[in-house]
Amino acid sequence: MADVFLSYAREDQPDAERLAGAIEVSGRTVWWDRHIVGGSEFSSEIENQLKAARKIIVLWSAHSVRSRWVRDEASVAADSGRLVSVSLDGTPPPLGFRQFHYIDLASRPIGEGGLPPEVAAALGVVSAAPQDADPSLPRGRKGLPLLLLAMISLLLVAGTLSLWRSDGLRGFFEGPAEQKATLAILPFSVGGDDELAHLGKGLAIALSNGLSVLHGLTLISTTSTQAVVDRELPTNEIGDALGATHFVEGDIRIDGERVNATLRLIDARTERQLWSEAFAGERGNLPDLERRIGNQLAAAVKARLGLSGGDFRGHENIDPRAYDAYLRGMEHLSVRFDREKRAESLRQFRIAADIEPEFAAAHAGIAYVLSLSTSYHFPLSLDTIMAQQKAANDRALELDPDNVMAILARANAAHNYHGDIDASFKFTRRALELDPNSGLAHYSMGSSLLMAGRPQEALLHYDRAIAADPFNLVQKIFRILAYHELQDYQAIKAEASQCVRPCPGAAWEWFDALAGYGTPFDLKQDLDTIITLGGDEFDDKIRSEMRTVARYFVLGEKGHISGDDGSGRGFPYAILLAHFGHIDDAFKVIDRSIDDMQADEILLLTRPGRLVFPEHVRSDPRYHAIFEVPRFKAVIEYRRKAGITNGLPIHPVQAAR
Template sequence: MVPSGQRGRILFISYARADRERIDPLTRVLTEAGHQVWWDALIEGGEAFAKSIESALDLADVVIVAWSVHSVASDWVRDEASHGRDRGRLVPISLDGTLPPLGFRQYHFIDFSKWRGSAQAPEIAALVSAIAAGGTARATPSPDARARPSALRATLGRRALLFGTGSAVAALGGGYAAWRVLGAHGAPDGSIAVLPFANLSGDPEQSYFSDGLSEEMRAKLAEVGGFKVAAQISSDHFRNHEADARTIGDALGVAWLLDGSVRRAGDTLRITNELIEVRTGMTKWSQSYDRQMRDIFAVQSEIASTVIQAITGQIPAAAATLLKSGTAVVAAYDAFLRGRAYYNSDTGEDADRKALASFDAAIAADPNYAQAHAMRADTLLDIASEYAPADQLAALHADAMGSARRAVELAPRYAYGWLVLGEETLYSRHDFRAARPFYEKAHTLGPMDSEVLGQYAYFAARTGRLAEGIAAIERKIDLDRLNPLTYESKGLFLYCAKRFAEAARLFGQALAMSPGLSHAQSSLGFALLCQGELTAARAAFVAEPDERQRLTGLALVDRRLKAMPAARQSLDMLAHKFGDATLYLQAMVLAQWGETDRALDALEKARAANTPGLAWALVEPMLDPLRGQARFKRLLVGMGLL
């Protein structure tokens, strides 16, 4: 329902007549959502037909183009799509999975091939978000903008995604199926994607091992200077793939693909690998290895060295650096891979507890295993952030700090160890000044490490270095092109930089890739709210799956819409249901309502209790009314932000 005094968007739908039965329910859903929909069923025929079409296109806020096997051959649809594209108002969808025609393949489209008419379907949520964002999201960042199915946390971390709450769960299910990346191949020659190795063991429980080997190969290849290695989440979109090498390479932005399989029977391994050149689709090198588990480290190094030699024509000068797996003890390595699989599953406290037990087992087998110490620290920090009661936090943080420090003592050049030490320092006491040297060290050691780039980008942005944060997240996007979280993250930084229209487009892009993405709807709502787009902002807040963010947004937008009882009800429910865990969110609302003293009280209480959200205080636009207050300045100084 569109509130009184507000209007929905004017939408023009371009489609082929043969698809009329698929378009009818779509126009109905969009009309019921409060939008004004123009399509040729509403336009009179005769001599004025073309003029009516042109007038409708000029008036439209968004041009929705429905590609299909029929419409790609229609000159009318192509002309209408060109009009929307040239005005920056294009929102493409595909009714049957058909790819757009040449000239439109650089734009994201939403896959409606499985839509059955429900207004609550994820396809509609993605479309509504794209409409709110205004349309025309390109499939890859433009050149002038550039200067783990497992792991939400494997690339950005759950804690990095906290936008004022205590947890974040991303539904990555839409992914490549709902958002296709297409484009000309122009990847640098020193770029490679390691596709997830197939588990041929006949036992699904062994997937942790084949996935772990894939990730280890990424790490080893990334250690070689000058190599660009596609990140895990994007690479894992092509698990059990049927696409050709050119399609995969274009999507991931790489020149080479390393594919493979693992068969494990007890202590016996058969590892098969194939190096494929994307440009030609030809196999450059392939090899099978029959080994015992005790030889796993030597096999990994041999594969990495052979791949590097095949691509560069040179034998790595320091092959010893490829042996940096962290342990030479097979039992420790196997336990570590199990732990990382549990951790990356991101399925709740039980998985994190199992991960912790696995990392403990790895350390028991090899006390000098730096990677296991670092992952143990990260897991403890997640347990503290998401599940532990207040009376256990101090002990958990102390334990995590000990493991993080041990990791960097054992491996002083291990970027991830320094990253975890920075995270523990930051999240245990919100001390940015103390944490900064550790983040800087991680970034120096791992400038092309996707995970390091993501976490460093967040740290830079939240300390007010927004341009630096945006540059870092753009480098991460280049490594992780199919991960919707990276686009959401860039949108968040743009929002904090008060570039609200650009931010809204990025949030819409992330939602088109993964319609159920947690926090993306509310982030879009905040960006639209700051532009005065109250109707669209409210719709985005209503669609947000995280209740804390939803209530916060509704309290803000309903106040702007003069619906004060509803706004007050949302704030009261936020405080009553979630208590002190939402003090930061409550402060945002109170600051915008002009209740300055209450907002500052909430922030100071949050600081004393070390509750989530405060990390954004320096750059959050919703807190702008407090910036001239001495109490607010003291808060920022105490956190090392001024």
């Protein structure tokens, strides 16, 4: 057990990490949720560490004073006489903790100059800053480096080029990362327009900054890279000069309003091209082009350089064509939010399996994609998708019983097709035993915990999954769903605000939070911003009805929205229709959608807050029938046993009351 327990809000994770490093430099061990062992029960481990720690440091800030978890941990510390209060931004501790002295670090950046003297004194540290310690690279007691999570910063090049964002990356890792690859991104050549010559260097800088969040990757600084490029070395000497194992090169061509870019990933030692992709965009929307390049390059680097822990490693006898198809499937997997990318991922995995029928990882890829898909994604019945998924899953596990992706596909199938939460936990825990750092496994565990009604624990796993795969939009959406369960409006606002416009998906999630549990102040402050975030996807009619809906839920004002036009889908839309009197239309929407829904979508009917069906509708037999669908019923029965009953059907007598 550690000497010091560190309590903080997720938004303050960078400061927490720097302080943890400074504490370990001083000779004290420190525990924070980055050290949670994969597959363990979070609440029990946190409780054990709280009990064992000699001191409990609570980092107060504008974020943490609103955190129930931080307050609970501070109460334990205060009651046991082990509390060390620290203010990161000058925010005083909340009521109940102000009788204790607190250390104000608002004017002193943490990590510069070692451990702050007041903190050192509170911990009983004699020397807080050893002479040989580099505070910018904190080290533990055995000299092992702590991994610092590099956050993407906003980059503007000549006022036109801005860095794509990673949607509020926050994460924690179990320990020091083994650096698996060193990458240099060379400035791109630019042709067709001298006025945009700066794009070559600017895009390289932006991509380098963006990829810095990938776990296990070392990036050569753009200053060093430019210096080597200026020497005009031949290709085979660039890697040696930079100390890089791989590099990215490319060219940009301007043709009027069109911008075409081609990127290539090169093995520096062999000069072999590992990956190449062409991109096209509009001169007037360079940030969108940059975002798409960044997301696809990140997926390629992860798959080609083995940063995702893929099971293809060690398959030396695999046909190169199958191996290449498998890698392409992995590249598209993390961007499966795009239905075309999802379909391409599945197609590539199938090509790999056709070429190499004994290639377990290819069958696992097929099973995994299908385990997360419905008829909405592919023109097949759900029964057909389930049958194909099971066949691929069985084959993968027959060939390799310990294939992590295949085990997770089994967990996803239990979770999504059957609502079997216990089975999902069982398979996901097995996957985490085999690979505690698997981002896919933490995503699966987060989804199971969310379905089980344990959103706070789910968030920790989603953070871990996103840290392993920072550009996976699906995982970020599920993290927002966990925030919905916690009614954490500010967290959803922060996530959505980081999305580069236009961003209709993020706008809708933020709007749901506003309607579900936002305040009149939130309505006044944020509604226009939400509507703007949706861009051109929100026409005048949608914008008008969004205002009507928001004022109805937040202020109780009556209004009118149009009924179903035959194209709407999903529970949230049906809920809105029911509130505005279109009850029959609401159930038509559900009938049209329900066969394509996975088990966890029932959670959209059981969220806390205002955005649920009205009570008189919840007594309707048609509403009761939804909860008799086997996969939904399994989820609800599990949650009911845990005492979670929000949004459930009620009997007519209850409605009359």
